[in-house]
Amino acid sequence: MHIQRDIIARLKNADSLRFSQLKPHQDIPNDLYNYHLKQLIGDGLIEKIETGYQLSAAGKRHVADVHHTSDQDDRLFKFNALLIVTRRTDGTLYILNQRRTSQPSYGIVGLPGGTILKSEPLLDGAQRKLTQETGLSGSFRYLGTERRILYDGARLFSDVLFPFCLCEDAIGEPIPTEFGENFWSPIDAAIANDSRIHDHIDYIPKVLTAIRDDTLTELQGFYHEQLSR
Structure with a gap:
């Protein structure tokens, strides 16, 4: 999904982001955005912390893999x-x-x-x-x-x-x-x-x-x- 890809892309260049900062596009309905965010958390690629959300260890391996991050x-x-x-x-x-x-x-x-x-x-x-x-x-x-x-x-x-x-x-x-x-x-x-x-x-x-x-x-x-x- 492009929404999940864009969420991961935002976290690739940040230590952590709050819920509102992580949203790829402001015109995406909150329920749809929240659904994909939960999917990524469930897949073990993103984890929720006190300051917001960050890539997990698996998420960092994911973005280091050219087959996941390139065209x-x-x-x-x-x-x-x-x-x-x-x-x-x-x-x-x-x-x-x-x-x-x-x-x-x-x-x-x-x-x-x-x-x-x-x-x-x-x-x-x-x-x-x-x-x-x-x-x-x-x-x-x-x-x-x-x-x-x-x-x-x-x-x-x-x-x-x-x-x-x-x-x-x-x-x-x-x-x-x-x-x-x-x-x-x-x-x-x-x-x-x-x-x-x-x-x-x-x-x-x-x-x-x-x-x-x-x-x-x-x-x-x-x-x-x-x-x-």
Whole structure:
């Protein structure tokens, strides 16, 4: 609700405010304003004190979070780890692939991966996503990052940072999960799977090719931005 957002915005820049000072607009009926204020108190974001009202500890965390305090475009900014998991069997190098079973990428085959949580170390998040999405476990090292900024006409569609994380010691066998069907692909097939014209990440084929050709050290620490309109 805009009323609740405006109440929180007023307290963001004040130690405390009285009831009348906290009201976002004087033309808002008192009963409606009081209803939303009580909602925020009930949600634990605002607390009543002797001098009026102030943000609670939870309220202060709330306003520190860009996803709550900025406009909708900021909600489109994400941090998604890409998991490159290798295994060599009988002299053949394989890459872990996932066939997505949910929208918006239904049916697409490529590397597994997913969102890193707030305050979560990158490589810990990669380990968590590996187990969560594929049933495997293993340790990771960081390779580099691609940022993909996509527009739908003049409007921002998504802005995502993709850190590439490499695992060479995976334990177990991949299982199907709610995220997709997981399986090992020969390295050349994996390169082809991630060489799509649309909905692709530029550096995946480059990194996989470097792994195949044993030239990965030349890419270590890379940063690349892809801007598509």
